[in-house]
Amino acid sequence: MDIFSWKDPLTWPKFLGKNEALDLNIDEDLMWQFYNNYDYIRVYHAARPTDLNLYYKNGLKVSNYRELEKEFSRNMKTNFDIDITKEHLDLARKEIGEFHNGRLFVVLDDTDLLNHAGHYAIYGSEYICAIANRIFHKFKVGGSRYLKEIGTPTVFELLLGINHISEYDLKQLVCQVNNYIHYDEIALNIDFTIELQRSLDGSSIVQHYHPKRVTDLFERGLA
Numbered sequence: 001m002d003i004f005s006w007k008d009p010l011t012w013p014k015f016l017g018k019n020e021a022l023d024l025n026i027d028e029d030l031m032w033q034f035y036n037n038y039d040y041i042r043v044y045h046a047a048r049p050t051d052l053n054l055y056y057k058n059g060l061k062v063s064n065y066r067e068l069e070k071e072f073s074r075n076m077k078t079n080f081d082i083d084i085t086k087e088h089l090d091l092a093r094k095e096i097g098e099f100h101n102g103r104l105f106v107v108l109d110d111t112d113l114l115n116h117a118g119h120y121a122i123y124g125s126e127y128i129c130a131i132a133n134r135i136f137h138k139f140k141v142g143g144s145r146y147l148k149e150i151g152t153p154t155v156f157e158l159l160l161g162i163n164h165i166s167e168y169d170l171k172q173l174v175c176q177v178n179n180y181i182h183y184d185e186i187a188l189n190i191d192f193t194i195e196l197q198r199s200l201d202g203s204s205i206v207q208h209y210h211p212k213r214v215t216d217l218f219e220r221g222l223a
Contacts, residue, residue, distance in 0.1 A: 003159065004034075005042035006108040006190060013037055016174070017181025024175040031174045040159040041173075042206075043106035043194060046113055048124035048151035050075075052208065055156065059202040062104045065093075065127055072128045075150050082142050084135065092134035100127065104196040108173075110155050112189045118214035121153035129218070144218070153214055157206045160194070169194050 005011045015033060049055055073084040107113045114121065123129040129144050136143035165173070176192060 001040065002038045003040045003042055004038045006192075007042070012177065012181060016178040019178075020182050021175040021178045024172060026171065026175045026178055030178070031171055034174045034177070035162055035170060038162050040161055041108070041165065041194075043108060043158050043160045044110040044113055045104075045106045045156045045158060046110075046117070046120035047154055047156065048121060048147070049154055050151040052152075052154065055208075056202045056205055059200050059204065060104055060156070060158070061199045062102050062197065063100060063125070063127065065098060065101045068125050068128050069093075069131065072125075072131065076142055076146065079150060080142075080146055082146070084142060088135045088139055088141065089131065091138060092131045095134055096127070096130050102197065104199065106158065106160060106194050106196065108192040108194075109190045110157070112191050114155070114211055114213070115189075115215050116191060116217065118216055119218045121155065121211060121214050122216050123147040123218070124151060152210055154208050154210055156208045158200060158204045159206055160196075160200070160204065164196060164198070164200075165194055 003011060004013075013034060015037075016030060045060055047055075069089050073089070076082040076084050107117075119126060119129060123132075123144055124147055129147060132142055132144045132147060135141055173192065173194075176190065180188065180190075
C-alpha cells in the first residue's frame with residue numbers, strides 16, 4: 001500500500017521537481033505517473049462531533065444542508081431551549097445560498113487547517129455557522145457562539161483513495177508537489193483542499209485527535 005503524505009518527505013516522488021511547473025501546467029504523463037504510483041493520500045478533516053462513534057460507523061458524509069438544519073434546530077432546542085423556526089431558516093437560507101451542498105472537503109496539512117481554517121473544529125459546519133449568524137443578525141435569536149458548546153473539536157486523519165480525487169485536483173496537487181520539490185521547500189506547510197462529491201467510509205479514518213489550540217479567525221466577526 002503506497003501512501004503519499006505531505007507531512008512525510010520520505011513518501012514524496014523522486015520523478016517530480018526537475019523543472020518548475022509554470023502557471024500550474026505540468027506534463028500529463030507526470031500527473032498520471034503520480035496517480036499510478038500511489039494508492040492513497042493522507043488527508044485531514046476537522047469537525048465538532050457529538051458522537052465520535054458515528055463517524056467510525058457511518059464515515060464522513062457529503063453535506064446535506066436540510067439534515068444539518070434539522071440537527072441545528074434540535075440541538076438549539078435541546079441544549080439551550082432556543083426555538084429555531086422555519087421562518088428563521090428560510091430567510092437565512094435564501095440569503096446564504098447552497099454554496100457547498102453535497103460536498104465534502106479534506107486537506108493535506110492539518111497544521112495549516114487549524115491555523116487558517118480552524119472554524120470547522122470550533123463551530124462545526126461552516127454552513128450552519130453562517131445560518132446561525134444570519135438568524136442572529138436578523139432576529140436576535142441564537143448565534144454561532146452556541147455552536148462552541150456542542151460537541152468536541154476534532155481532527156480526523158484519513159487515507160483517501162487516489163481514485164477519489166478529481167482530475168482537476170490531481171493536476172493541482174502534482175503541480176504543487178513538483179514545485180515544492182523543485183524549490184526544495186518540502187518542509188513548508190501548505191493550504192491545499194480536495195473537494196469530494198461522495199462520502200467516505202468509516203474505514204478510511206486512521207485516527208483522530210482533539211486539538212488543544214485552534215485559531216479562530218471568525219471570532220471578531222461572529223455573534
